[in-house]
Amino acid sequence: MNNKNFTNEKKINKNDFTVIKGGISNHFGEAEKQFINAFVTNTRLMGVVVICFDWKIDPASCPWASGDKFRQYFYMDFEESGMESYVGLSYADISELWFLDAKLIGGLGGRKFDLTLNEAKFLLQHYFEHSRKLNVPDPELSSEYSFLLDKPHDLSSEEIKRVLSLQCSDIPTPFFAINYFLMRSFGCDGDGADMTSTTPGLWKEIALPSTSTFNKNIIEIDTSADDTYICQSVIENSNNYYMIVSVIETTHTDASHKVSSVRKISQMRLSDAETAMQLDRPEYISVFPIELKDGFFDGLLAAFPDISPTAHFNGTMLMQYNETNNHAGSNPYFLGDDIAEIFFITDDNEFLIISHSKETVLKIEEELYSYDLRYNLGEPEGYVFNQSVFMDFLESGISGFGEFMAEYCPDDE
Numbered sequence: 001m002n003n004k005n006f007t008n009e010k011k012i013n014k015n016d017f018t019v020i021k022g023g024i025s026n027h028f029g030e031a032e033k034q035f036i037n038a039f040v041t042n043t044r045l046m047g048v049v050v051i052c053f054d055w056k057i058d059p060a061s062c063p064w065a066s067g068d069k070f071r072q073y074f075y076m077d078f079e080e081s082g083m084e085s086y087v088g089l090s091y092a093d094i095s096e097l098w099f100l101d102a103k104l105i106g107g108l109g110g111r112k113f114d115l116t117l118n119e120a121k122f123l124l125q126h127y128f129e130h131s132r133k134l135n136v137p138d139p140e141l142s143s144e145y146s147f148l149l150d151k152p153h154d155l156s157s158e159e160i161k162r163v164l165s166l167q168c169s170d171i172p173t174p175f176f177a178i179n180y181f182l183m184r185s186f187g188c189d190g191d192g193a194d195m196t197s198t199t200p201g202l203w204k205e206i207a208l209p210s211t212s213t214f215n216k217n218i219i220e221i222d223t224s225a226d227d228t229y230i231c232q233s234v235i236e237n238s239n240n241y242y243m244i245v246s247v248i249e250t251t252h253t254d255a256s257h258k259v260s261s262v263r264k265i266s267q268m269r270l271s272d273a274e275t276a277m278q279l280d281r282p283e284y285i286s287v288f289p290i291e292l293k294d295g296f297f298d299g300l301l302a303a304f305p306d307i308s309p310t311a312h313f314n315g316t317m318l319m320q321y322n323e324t325n326n327h328a329g330s331n332p333y334f335l336g337d338d339i340a341e342i343f344f345i346t347d348d349n350e351f352l353i354i355s356h357s358k359e360t361v362l363k364i365e366e367e368l369y370s371y372d373l374r375y376n377l378g379e380p381e382g383y384v385f386n387q388s389v390f391m392d393f394l395e396s397g398i399s400g401f402g403e404f405m406a407e408y409c410p411d412d413e
Contacts, residue, residue, distance in 0.1 A: 348400030
């Protein structure tokens, strides 16, 4: 699942959250508090979940707080990173948390499901246990959350089964079942893979010894047998790409599909040229000169409140994710199809719209007019590429896309 990192991305640390009143407190663990609610995202089958706790705090006993509430975010990756991060923030109004919600939850493509305190503590302890098995150190500021890990839960087996199901989305088709199963299997996430199959440990029949990234999958229906599919999967492992061909059988109950068997047919290492042939896709980029910079960035955030900004060496990227993970049921499946579009503001005052879909770029251009943002911009230039060029620009360190094109893609003379 961790496929949204970019080479030149600058990590946003806790000191960067200046838009939110309040801050991190090392005293929250001992503060007087009352539980308000908790929730978990139903994104377990994508390999990442966020679980949150909201507390009412007593301002008299918490002079460090900027509000009378406190939220705890826990970001859990089930492949290699484990309990990747923890953030705690005091706040007065829920609207103050929009930036962190966009940063930590906005890109997951799932829904939030409410939990009782006991349910949330069980899941959190379950996640920490998994993380420690990966030999991942606990996140910093453990004094703020250690009280949630001290006492064991008292849930029944039926309650545990229900809570574990809340973190998982539905598996409504065989394609969802196959792609989720392969994604979790190649990620060496055995618990996640078992949630998508009828037999525990079935994932070991297809997984490599170490964690791999599931980049692409093409599913062909085997007409010679019922509920049987032939899969061609492109994965990355230790900087090498492989094509793995497998035969997968599925079964289903009233509302859910699962993988019932898997058989690996072949595994072939791909050359650079073969990898490019498999993974390259058309890329559409519109480039606008920013003629009126004042208010444009704030207007963009207001028009697209779910975009998540990250700083890069040559500008600021704003990524818009799809609201759902429906791409997990696609055939073909592509890594990165959870991203709807990417905006980029270059240091040369250019505004870029990037997408694999021409229709998406045209739709965003129309939306700029409806939000009056188009009047900040000059006339655009449109580019169509047979493969991804934006990533090359991002990693080039060149401040402007026009300059990048002139240097790396000069006009034929």
